[in-house]
Amino acid sequence: MFKIIDKQNLNTDVVRMLIDAPLVAANAKPGQFIILRTHANGERIPLTIASSDPLAGTVGIIFQKIGKTTNYLAQMQVGDFLSDFLGPLGEPTNLDGYHNIAVLGGGLGVAIAYPIVAAFSKKRDVNVDAILGFRNKDLIILQDDLQSSGANVYISTDDGSNGVKGFVTDILQQQIELGKKYDCVVAIGPMPMMRAVCNLTKTHGIKTIVSMNATMVDGTGMCGCCRVTVDGKVKFACVDGPDFDGHLIDWDEAIRRSATYRPQEKIALDTWRETQSTQHECKLGNKVN
């Protein structure tokens, strides 16, 4: 069992938690992920490691309330226990040899981008531009953390309520036009956003690394649920990734596969919400009696 040590709402949909998991914390590197199960009937879901503190023995996760599991998790409180917490999984992000890096994060992807930005902007000869996109100003997360990491932070919002109006690709394009010579771009976020970044960087010939948030079951290479076609070859995001060369990904396939369980995700969430509301009625009844 893994105790929730701290919990913080980053915005209405996004929650940050610190989990007591000393062995994971001791070995975690930027770009790696964990698999958790909230309770015995729960599913195993992968979440990127947002931070790790080997001394405190804690691992940070940041997640958006989307399906049943993430909503269930968001209801859990400090002091509660997760049934399972496995990691660190996957290969760490490798940016050796790059000196001018742009890290692009979209929405929740910013949480995944954060440890990478923090780790690489510390290096002496590396310049990191963190280009972050959100739908509007209320959804902005981790701005302070990123700004204090030493990276140059650029923000875009779809509605222009903060920073540049538009998308992360607009800022990237602008910076390239202004003469920035990036030798590597890291794109993390929803698949359509990562694909858009890849389309842009391809025209400029800039190496681009993406982090594939595929569906997983075991997370150790055993099931093949997370397979991604990269350069015409089948790769497993859990053991070969999660980072891949974004220019070689079959995006149509990856986006399609990510929608495989959408109807089931809705059923699970609706069924759970129903039981939540009936439980609530029950409590009221008890009080009246």
Added chain:
Amino acid sequence: MINTDSNKQINMDNLAPDIRVQTFSEVATGYTPQQAKAEAMRCLNCKNAPCVQGCPVAVKIPEFIEAIKNDDNQKAREIIEQTNLLGDICGRVCPQERQCQSKCVRGIKGDSIAIGRLERFAFDVTAPNSTAPDSTADFTTPEPDAKGEHATNPQLNTKKVAIVGSGPAGLSCAATLAQAGIKVDVYEALHDFGGVLLYGIPNFRLPKNIVANFIDNLKSKGVRLYNNVVVGKTIKLSKIYTDYDATFIGAGAGLPRFQGIPGEQLSGVYSANEFLTRINLMHANRFPTFDTPVLIGDNVAIIGGGNVAMDAARCAIRSGAKHVTILYRRTEAEMPARAEEIEHAKEEGIEFKLLVNPLQIIGDDNGFVKSIELLKMQLGEPDSSGRRAPEPIPNSNFSLDVQTVVVAIGQTPNPLIRRQADHEQIPLNFNTKGCIVANEDDFETSIDNVYAGGDIVTGAATIILAMGAGRKAALSMIDKFKTHKQG
């Protein structure tokens, strides 16, 4: 009524097919004491015991059968336990017709002795009552240390062994070591213990309480089991083998194979590993009571002819599929699956389409499986496996409407250990297939005191071979501990 024809095996009762397709309860219900005794009486107690030569772990078969004849089932169990601590599992899942029973003298004129059923009987009838069906431990709540009651040899009870993986190889190794009084820590990546016994083999073939009982029994002997630990990731491999006096790696053949045909990335195409894991480990057949879903259309196709293919087909029919078809490129005679599994699958209405080879899986506009295109085959000359090789019949293409496809054509060794060995620059040798190289006699690897066995060494093989390897590795460790007192 027990039959009295000494050339015929005593039948074992099965749940009726129409009942069992609605449940995951065990299909073969096992011998009654009368049936077991009658079957035991058929044994000729051959002096040279050819059956024992057919057993990968050399169970003293005529001796345990003799004990059943004499109504001493506890003794029968103890005789089996001298070489195999998991007789209830082996009795259920070993391919006996290719091992012990294939050598049985009774088999020359009639049916061989039903050795597997008797082995199962001896264990089932003497099983201590289970206490906790769900048994997991982790680092925050470690099990208590060994009480020392089994630690009879002072040279051994100071020794500590780490076991990587809680599948058949690891469990068998752990049990053998614990019996000798050695401290054992087992590390498992998944949230529950048993490896393929848990996520792979369905409950209707191997009830999970048998695995849970075995785990409980290990714990009562002081073995500590840790879930949620990927050795190499959560704890470095090098840390494990320096912290312990010896290490056994039984990480299994984790990586599923695909055919490499178009359409394998469509939604609704599963590796057998994924399909079985979703159902057996995550209980997706009971979605949304359990949170993990699985896509099972009305028509399900299973590619492959082994036990895993049979398991997948029989899971599908129990999980809502209306029609399940096994697609196999040779004939039934070449199928690697056990005869009993094929028979059970047929009884449950699984269709067998033989001599067909999948060419591509076709999807609808949303990327979900719609049909599978097949090519008819015919048998030609024997190939390297000794089986007649399937050859395509030109222009014989046809397609089947299916919504789910399960690819059950085997696994390759899990690459994780190898990759971590590279990262940590550990001199652990692997062969070209990615299997760990271990000595055939003592199962030691290229690193001193690091042993390996099971599918991570042999590639995908059988449970009994993995158990045998785990046991033999444990015995080699014990030998070495005794010889090098200071080591």
